[in-house]
Amino acid sequence: MIRAPDAVLDAICAACGGTTPLRHNGARSCGLLFIDGEWRQSVNRAAFAFDDPSTGRPIADAADAGPADAIRALDAACVAAPLWARKSPRERSDTLFRGFQALLSVHDELALIITMENGKPLDQARAEVLYAAEYLRWYAEEAERIEGEFSCSPDGRTRTLVMHQPIGPALAVLPWNWPLVMAARDAAPALAAGCSIVLKPAEETPLSCLAFAAILQAVGVPPGVVNVVTTSQPAPVVDALIDDDRLRLLSFTGSVEVGMELVARTADHHPLHLSMELGGNAPFIVFADADLDRALNSAMLAKMRNGGASCTAANRFLVEERLAAEFAHELARRMEALVVGVGTEEGVEVGPMASARERDRVADLVDGAIAGGAQAITGGHRLAREGWFYPPTVLTSLEAEAPILSTEIFGPVAPVLSFTTEHEAVALANATPYGLVAYVHTRDVDRALRVIERIEAGMVGLNRGVVSNAAAPFGGVKFSGFGRKGGKEGIAEYLDTKYVAIDVEE
Numbered sequence: 001m002i003r004a005p006d007a008v009l010d011a012i013c014a015a016c017g018g019t020t021p022l023r024h025n026g027a028r029s030c031g032l033l034f035i036d037g038e039w040r041q042s043v044n045r046a047a048f049a050f051d052d053p054s055t056g057r058p059i060a061d062a063a064d065a066g067p068a069d070a071i072r073a074l075d076a077a078c079v080a081a082p083l084w085a086r087k088s089p090r091e092r093s094d095t096l097f098r099g100f101q102a103l104l105s106v107h108d109e110l111a112l113i114i115t116m117e118n119g120k121p122l123d124q125a126r127a128e129v130l131y132a133a134e135y136l137r138w139y140a141e142e143a144e145r146i147e148g149e150f151s152c153s154p155d156g157r158t159r160t161l162v163m164h165q166p167i168g169p170a171l172a173v174l175p176w177n178w179p180l181v182m183a184a185r186d187a188a189p190a191l192a193a194g195c196s197i198v199l200k201p202a203e204e205t206p207l208s209c210l211a212f213a214a215i216l217q218a219v220g221v222p223p224g225v226v227n228v229v230t231t232s233q234p235a236p237v238v239d240a241l242i243d244d245d246r247l248r249l250l251s252f253t254g255s256v257e258v259g260m261e262l263v264a265r266t267a268d269h270h271p272l273h274l275s276m277e278l279g280g281n282a283p284f285i286v287f288a289d290a291d292l293d294r295a296l297n298s299a300m301l302a303k304m305r306n307g308g309a310s311c312t313a314a315n316r317f318l319v320e321e322r323l324a325a326e327f328a329h330e331l332a333r334r335m336e337a338l339v340v341g342v343g344t345e346e347g348v349e350v351g352p353m354a355s356a357r358e359r360d361r362v363a364d365l366v367d368g369a370i371a372g373g374a375q376a377i378t379g380g381h382r383l384a385r386e387g388w389f390y391p392p393t394v395l396t397s398l399e400a401e402a403p404i405l406s407t408e409i410f411g412p413v414a415p416v417l418s419f420t421t422e423h424e425a426v427a428l429a430n431a432t433p434y435g436l437v438a439y440v441h442t443r444d445v446d447r448a449l450r451v452i453e454r455i456e457a458g459m460v461g462l463n464r465g466v467v468s469n470a471a472a473p474f475g476g477v478k479f480s481g482f483g484r485k486g487g488k489e490g491i492a493e494y495l496d497t498k499y500v501a502i503d504v505e506e
Contacts (some may be wrong), residue, residue, distance in 0.1 A: 280436030309369025
């Protein structure tokens with residue numbers, strides 16, 4: 001087991017090729033911002049501590065940026081943007097591919113960083129590094145495939161040229177649950193398109209993003225193209241950037257409440273392209289004709305990746321009545337068998353939650369459900385141990401109106417409800433303002449197609465529990481947001497469309 005904060009800082013130095021100055025005067029600190037290719041102190045020299053979720057004790061300090069630091073980062077991005085945009089598609093592609101290779105070369109070091117600041121088990125952190133690297137590889141390929149159009153107008157007098165050009169400096173506000181993937185998911189298409197970017201990581205997980213930026217610079221990304229601003233007070237930092245009319249795009253991944261506040265603020269200031277991924281409340285529908293073992297395997301993946309702290313996590317298990325009791329008890333058996341512990345320990349399958357606040361929020365949701373008549377057939381209580389742990393939990397006997405069913409749980413809790421008809425299943429699935437992802441298990445092809453078409457979600461997993469894919473468009477409908485990450489659609493977010501009308505004389 002590796003838990004010492006020094007080991008994390010050593011891992012970051014190793015991941016960055018020894019270029020990241022984390023040990024000034026022997027102190028354990030990463031209290032520097034990454035701006036214009038340099039490690040800089042914040043203007044006010046402030047710092048904040050962030051904690052190891054498995055112990056609740058501080059790992060190190062991060063620079064606590066303010067609005068002035070945010071503008072310094074945007075200044076650098078604005079200078080770098082036209083220079084990077086003029087790089088050939090092949091140059092941008094080659095740089096991203098070197099980034100892909102570099103992430104793989106420090107796979108274990110990055111995984112340790114993720115585990116220490118986020119809490120997820122090492123094997124899941126290693127999987128996150130691979131997934132993040134895939135974004136770099138996919139967009140290395142897409143950088144060379146930005147297409148345009150040339151056509152003749154209907155009257156034959158004009159030729160129409162349509163081209164796609166870099167949108168300009170961007171800001172990505174990132175969550176804590178997939179700290180490396182989220183950084184790569186925005187930075188890779190931005191760089192492929194020819195844009196510069198400012199990354200604002202969550203205060204719980206600054207190290208992964210700092211390491212990522214340093215690695216990109218090491219493989220040839222020019223200074224100012226990728227900047228990282230860490231802060232414990234995100235609102236004034238983000239507001240300063242949104243208020244600056246040089247910013248061209250805001251990408252946000254987080255809660256509906258904060259996302260809608262950002263949308264409203266941008267509306268009050270200047271036109272800004274928005275890409276918003278605002279969470280989910282994913283239904284997991286199991287029909288009686290489903291392969292039960294396959295459905296349970298998918299359920300464990302859909303629920304317990306990242307300990308349930310994922311916007312794609314199955315949030316409500318809707319099971320046909322004649323299969324519901326068997327499914328719930330077998331799911332509980334599998335959940336109860338999971339090993340809960342410190343992510344760096346061998347064999348651990350469920351780590352701590354990212355913060356005490358998150359642990360308490362999930363515990364309150366479960367307590368409220370039980371007080372309302374739900375039954376916890378496994379878990380359902382806080383763990384009396386150091387750190388921010390909550391046990392895998394399965395709830396049954398819930399009413400359809402139970403509050404826990406209308407919110408994003410974001411933790412290791414699986415509520416199971418039953419239904420009797422296909423129509424009822426779809427109605428229950430759609431009874432939410434969210435629409436990010438849904439899961440459907442059935443062996444009836446006709447039913448599968450009917451249900452998929454009627455489900456109100458941007459993504460559907462049919463007979464599988466994972467939909468995330470760097471080569472596919474990730475995003476939702478309704479209150480789950482708008483815009484797409486990944487796939488061809490992901491790079492389109494970072495491109496403006498320009499139309500040119502050309503006179504042709506006969």
